[in-house]
Every structure is written in structure tokens, then in C-alpha cells.
Amino acid sequence: MGNEKQWIVGVDVGGTNVVVGLVPVEGGEVRAFHSRPTEAKRGADFVVARIVEMVEHSIATVLREEGGTRADIAGVGIGSPGPLDRATGVVINTPNLGWRNFPLRDLIANALHLPATLDNDANCATYGEWWLGAGRQAHSLVGFTLGTGIGGGIVLNGEIYHGVSDAAGEIGHMTIDSTGRKCNCGNYGCLEAYASGPAIALRAIEGIEAGETTILVDLVKGNLESITAATVYEAVVRGDTYATEVMKDTAKFLGTGIANIINILNPEMVVISGGVTRAGDHLFEPLRAEVRRRRDRDDRVVPEHLRHRQRLSRHRLG
Amino acid sequence: MGNEKQWIVGVDVGGTNVVVGLVPVEGGEVRAFHSRPTEAKRGADFVVARIVEMVEHSIATVLREEGGTRADIAGVGIGSPGPLDRATGVVINTPNLGWRNFPLRDLIANALHLPATLDNDANCATYGEWWLGAGRQAHSLVGFTLGTGIGGGIVLNGEIYHGVSDAAGEIGHMTIDSTGRKCNCGNYGCLEAYASGPAIALRAIEGIEAGETTILVDLVKGNLESITAATVYEAVVRGDTYATEVMKDTAKFLGTGIANIINILNPEMVVISGGVTRAGDHLFEPLRAEVRRRRDRDDRVVPEHLRHRQRLSRHRLG
Numbered sequence: 001m002g003n004e005k006q007w008i009v010g011v012d013v014g015g016t017n018v019v020v021g022l023v024p025v026e027g028g029e030v031r032a033f034h035s036r037p038t039e040a041k042r043g044a045d046f047v048v049a050r051i052v053e054m055v056e057h058s059i060a061t062v063l064r065e066e067g068g069t070r071a072d073i074a075g076v077g078i079g080s081p082g083p084l085d086r087a088t089g090v091v092i093n094t095p096n097l098g099w100r101n102f103p104l105r106d107l108i109a110n111a112l113h114l115p116a117t118l119d120n121d122a123n124c125a126t127y128g129e130w131w132l133g134a135g136r137q138a139h140s141l142v143g144f145t146l147g148t149g150i151g152g153g154i155v156l157n158g159e160i161y162h163g164v165s166d167a168a169g170e171i172g173h174m175t176i177d178s179t180g181r182k183c184n185c186g187n188y189g190c191l192e193a194y195a196s197g198p199a200i201a202l203r204a205i206e207g208i209e210a211g212e213t214t215i216l217v218d219l220v221k222g223n224l225e226s227i228t229a230a231t232v233y234e235a236v237v238r239g240d241t242y243a244t245e246v247m248k249d250t251a252k253f254l255g256t257g258i259a260n261i262i263n264i265l266n267p268e269m270v271v272i273s274g275g276v277t278r279a280g281d282h283l284f285e286p287l288r289a290e291v292r293r294r295r296d297r298d299d300r301v302v303p304e305h306l307r308h309r310q311r312l313s314r315h316r317l318g
Numbered sequence: 319m320g321n322e323k324q325w326i327v328g329v330d331v332g333g334t335n336v337v338v339g340l341v342p343v344e345g346g347e348v349r350a351f352h353s354r355p356t357e358a359k360r361g362a363d364f365v366v367a368r369i370v371e372m373v374e375h376s377i378a379t380v381l382r383e384e385g386g387t388r389a390d391i392a393g394v395g396i397g398s399p400g401p402l403d404r405a406t407g408v409v410i411n412t413p414n415l416g417w418r419n420f421p422l423r424d425l426i427a428n429a430l431h432l433p434a435t436l437d438n439d440a441n442c443a444t445y446g447e448w449w450l451g452a453g454r455q456a457h458s459l460v461g462f463t464l465g466t467g468i469g470g471g472i473v474l475n476g477e478i479y480h481g482v483s484d485a486a487g488e489i490g491h492m493t494i495d496s497t498g499r500k501c502n503c504g505n506y507g508c509l510e511a512y513a514s515g516p517a518i519a520l521r522a523i524e525g526i527e528a529g530e531t532t533i534l535v536d537l538v539k540g541n542l543e544s545i546t547a548a549t550v551y552e553a554v555v556r557g558d559t560y561a562t563e564v565m566k567d568t569a570k571f572l573g574t575g576i577a578n579i580i581n582i583l584n585p586e587m588v589v590i591s592g593g594v595t596r597a598g599d600h601l602f603e604p605l606r607a608e609v610r611r612r613r614d615r616d617d618r619v620v621p622e623h624l625r626h627r628q629r630l631s632r633h634r635l636g
Contacts, residue, residue: 252496
């Protein structure tokens with residue numbers, strides 16, 4: 001029979017979930033989209049087998065619904081936490097998954113008998129926003145992916161900009177306060193130390209411990225360690241003054257990082273992805289104000305558009 | 319007669335000096351290189367006439383020495399402080415020169431009857447380092463130009479990266495301390511507020527006023543306002559402990575900015591230009607240490623190579 005429609009398989013390997021879907025080569029709706037827990041603790045072989053099984057399931061679903069044969073699957077694009085080596089398809093080191101020099105791309109390609117490519121997850125997310133999302137065909141676009149960490153991607157001239165050794169876009173580790181908070185990376189004052197999900201929660205908890213009154217305490221039944229960025233967001237929506245302050249501070253830190261990116265790269269658009277974007281105007285209003293304060297240009301700072309990512313963003317809020 | 323050798327005229331319009339020289343289209347030594355005071359206070363027409371006169375002088379000198387005719391002059395490349403509009407050749411606003419929406423490119427092109435292009439001075443300096451200087455043919459290169467302000471340029475894939483509105487590379491206004499020193503631009507904590515020539519001098523003076531003992535005071539015969547970054551450099555060379563501290567702090571601030579650039583762009587090379595590079599290892603040793611501390615990659619951070627720029631850098635140290 002055969003079918004002229006060609007498909008790309010997308011795989012997002014996250015610390016919490018693996019997400020798989022198919023998209024037509026020419027762009028369009030994501031199909032047979034599903035998510036399963038990564039369960040990285042069960043070992044790398046387990047995760048690879050899970051990915052392969054999920055991909056086979058998505059391919060079977062789409063070919064059944066649309067017709068066509070396996071020859072209509074153009075290949076697999078894998079997004080993974082970095083650092084990684086695109087040329088060899090090897091994940092060099094991902095603490096969240098416990099992998100070191102792991103040949104993820106070839107293990108998946110060989111198991112599926114399909115061509116595969118590997119790139120940094122934040123790069124893939126940013127390219128997706130450029131290709132089919134908030135920044136369609138923009139001259140240039142920088143993506144901030146806010147989650148357990150803060151990742152970034154840069155699209156210039158319609159291509160991901162990788163740098164000389166595939167390490168470009170580490171915007172979470174830009175210093176915004178050279179003598180500031182300690183970051184997990186060992187340095188001081190990284191953006192990630194202020195505006196990642198865990199950093200938002202930590203700042204909220206510190207204020208409570210210093211005597212702030214807030215419904216956050218009730219939301220977690222007094223167990224402060226249970227506070228997450230999502231809890232802060234919930235308190236903001238309920239009108240809590242202190243949580244709103246925490247969110248405004250988050251916007252200031254993020255706005256500083258975005259203004260830096262605009263000063264350096266003058267992109268047409270900055271796209272913010274991740275669970276924290278659910279805060280909507282509670283975040284974006286003070287965020288844009290801070291960007292304007294530091295950089296009086298009318299650059300566009302927008303939330304992500306890709307709905308499927310949005311739907312899953314809860315998992316990434318950390 | 320005619321001559322097959324083609325030449326490009328380079329013009330650097332600075333707040334202090336205009337510098338002109340010719341370079342072969344295929345690259346090589348700068349010829350008929352000379353510098354004259356800009357004297358911007360005498361008005362824009364005066365400056366344009368001075369530039370035109372200098373260019374005519376350089377062209378006449380080279381054609382006399384090398385043979386050839388005016389047809390061997392391919393065109394004029396003009397570097398000016400920004401912001402500017404490359405498409406129209408208009409300088410939008412340069413406080414140092416007092417120009418607003420000034421059609422610099424066409425005034426020069428018309429007076430010389432030669433094609434001309436206009437670009438940001440720091441972009442030109444960085445492209446020069448990529449073309450014929452410290453970063454020849456590097457995959458990617460970011461230039462920091464340290465003077466009265468801190469400019470920057472980005473060369474990717476052998477081309478200057480301009481951003482969506484010719485405003486990329488404003489690395490002097492990246493925030494390294496979000497609640498830090500006030501910058502001339504009105505914001506707080508810009509790199510320029512710590513590591514420009516005037517900022518280095520200001521930090522040195524503040525310490526003296528706070529009681530530091532240093533030969534800087536003798537070098538300016540007690541007139542603290544006369545201290546410049548060059549004075550600090552001179553004191554460092556003479557072994558002054560306090561001036562060495564000021565230089566080390568400068569290296570830390572610059573190192574933070576460079577580490578940010580490496581995190582964001584992962585360039586093959588970072589090239590530092592301007593008078594402050596005369597401090598040599600007094601600057602580059604603590605600078606590289608700070609970059610390594612914040613970003614443990616073996617990226618190359620080097621001083622500029624273009625000798626003519628080096629010779630003139632004194633004028634730019636502010």
C-alpha cells in the first residue's frame with residue numbers, strides 16, 4: 001500500500017518522564033503522544049527498552065490510524081539532558097539519569113532499525129517553538145526552559161546554534177549576582193540558583209522561616225519541605241501576598257537573565273517554557289517590566305505555545 | 319597603468335581619535351595607517367571632512383608606493399559607536415560624538431565617490447581579530463573591547479552576528495550583579511560599571527578615599543581625579559599591592575562576564591581588546607582563573623593580536 005505522508009518520531013528523555021510522539025515531516029499536530037515515568041533508577045537498559053517500546057507503540061498507532069508502512073518513518077529525534085556529543089550520539093553526563101558516556105542514540109537506532117539523532121533537550125524544545133510554536137520562523141529565538149534546572153536553546157537562521165563543542169545555551173548558569181546564592185554547579189549567583197523550580201521553593205521557605213505569614217504553610221499542612229514552585233503558584237492564584245512577592249522576585253531574576261540575553265544576542269523573540277509559565281500574568285507582567293527596566297527595547301518575551309509541552313509541564317516544575 | 323592589487327579602506331571613528339588605514343582585500347599588513355583627534359566638539363561636518371581628508375591621504379600614499387589607480391580601491395568600511403542602522407548607514411545615537419540620526423555612511427561615500435559600509439566599532443574590531451588577528455578562522459569568536467565603555471562583537475560562521483535589529487553584542491550591559499553599582503545606562507550591576515576604564519579608576523579612587531595606602535596617590539601628585547585605568551596599570555607594574563588588588567578585582571568582574579558568554583555561546587575563542595590588555599599576565603592570569611572557576615571548560619581567552627589596534631589602545635583606556 002504505502003503512504004506518501006512521512007513522520008518523525010520525537011523522544012524527550014526527562015529525569016521524571018519519557019515522552020514520545022510522532023509529527024509529520026512537514027509539521028502539524030503531534031500524534032500518538034504519550035508519557036511514561038522514566039524510572040531511571042531501574043538502570044539505563046531499562047530506560048532504553050522503555051523508550052523503544054514507547055516508540056514502537058506510537059508508530060503502530062499512527063500507521064494503523066493513517067495507513068502507511070514503516071518506510072514512512074523518516075527517523076527518530078531524541079532530546080536528552082546534556083552535556084552530550086551530537087557527532088557520536090553519546091550522552092556525556094546526566095546526574096538526573098545517572099548516565100556517563102552513554103551511547104543513547106545508537107542503542108535506540110539499532111533497536112528500532114531507524115535512523116536517529118541526539119540533541120540537548122532544551123535545544124529541541126527551543127527548535128520546536130521556532131518550528132511549530134511561539135516563534136514560528138522568527139529571525140532568531142532564545143528559549144528558556146524552566147524546571148528542576150534552567151536550560152536554554154538558541155535558534156539562529158533557522159538552525160539550532162550549538163557552539164564549538166555542543167555546549168551553547170547554558171543560560172541557567174549565567175551569573176546574575178557574582179557574589180550571590182550558591183548554585184548546584186558549585187558557582188555563585190547563577191540564574192538557576194534563583195529561578196529554577198527548587199530555587200523558587202527554597203526562597204519561599206526561607207521567607208517563611210524568617211517569619212513571613214502566608215497560606216503556603218496551610219497548603220502543605222505545615223510541612224514546609226513539601227513546598228514546590230507549584231505550591232507557590234497555587235498560593236499566588238489564591239491572592240496570597242507573600243507568595244506574590246516570591247513570584248515577583250522570580251520575575252526580577254528571570255528578567256535580569258532575559259535582559260542579558262537581549263543585550264548579547266538581540267533575538268527577535270525570547271520564549272519561556274516550563275510549568276512556571278502557568279502563572280501567566282502573575283509572572284509575565286513583572287517579568288516584562290524588569291526586562292524593559294534593564295533593556296529599553298521592544299523585544300518580545302512570550303510563553304511557549306506547544307500545547308503538548310504545556311500539558312506536561314507540571315512534571316517539570318520540580 | 320592599473321594594478322591588480324585591490325584595497326579596502328578602514329575607518330575607526332572613536333570619541334577621541336579617528337583612525338584610518340588601508341588593507342589588501344585578501345588580507346595583510348595595514349598600510350598608510352594614521353590617527354588624528356576626532357574633535358567632535360567642532361561639529362559633525364568637521365569630523366566628516368577630517369575623515370574624508372584622512373582617507374584621501376591614505377589612498378594617495380598607498381597608490382604612490384604601490385602603483386595602481388583609484389579603481390583599485392574596493393571601498394570603505396566605517397566602524398562607529400552604535401546604535402546604528404546598517405541598512406541605511408545612519409548612526410542613530412552616539413553620546414560621545416553628539417550625533418543623532420546622522421547619515422555618516424552616505425556623507426563619506428558621496429564625498430569620496432567610493433562605496434562604503436557602516437558597522438558598529440566593536441563588531442569591526444572583533445571581525446578584524448577573526449579575519450587577521452588572534453582568532454583567525456575560528457569556528458566562533460566573541461570580542462570584548464575595553465575602553466571608556468565595554469563593547470562587544472560576535473563572529474559566527476565567519477560573519478558578524480548582528481541580531482534582529484543590529485543591536486547584538488552589547489556585552490558591556492550584561493548584568494553581573496543585579497543589585498550592584500549604577501551604570502551610566504541607568505541600570506544596576508552592568509559589567510561596564512565595574513570593568514570599563516573609568517570604572518576601574520573609580521573603584522581605585524573609592525578605595526583610596528576609604529584609607530588604602532598606594533603609590534597611585536604619588537603618581538597623580540595627590541590629585542585623585544587624575545587617576546585613570548592607565549595609572550592603575552602603571553602602579554601594578556611597579557608592584558603596588560593595592561593597585562594589584564584593583565586589577566585582580568577587575569579580572570574577577572571581567573571573568574564573570576566572559577564565563578557568562580561561554581555559558582551562553584560556547585565560542586571557540588574570546589578575544590579581549592583595549593588598553594587594559596597591556597597589563598598582560600597581571601590581568602589575564604586572574605581572569606583565566608575566574609573563568610575556570612565559573613565555567614570549567616578549556617575555552618581560550620586571549621588578548622587581541624592586531625598590532626595597530628594595540629598601539630592605539632592607549633587612547634581608548636579612558
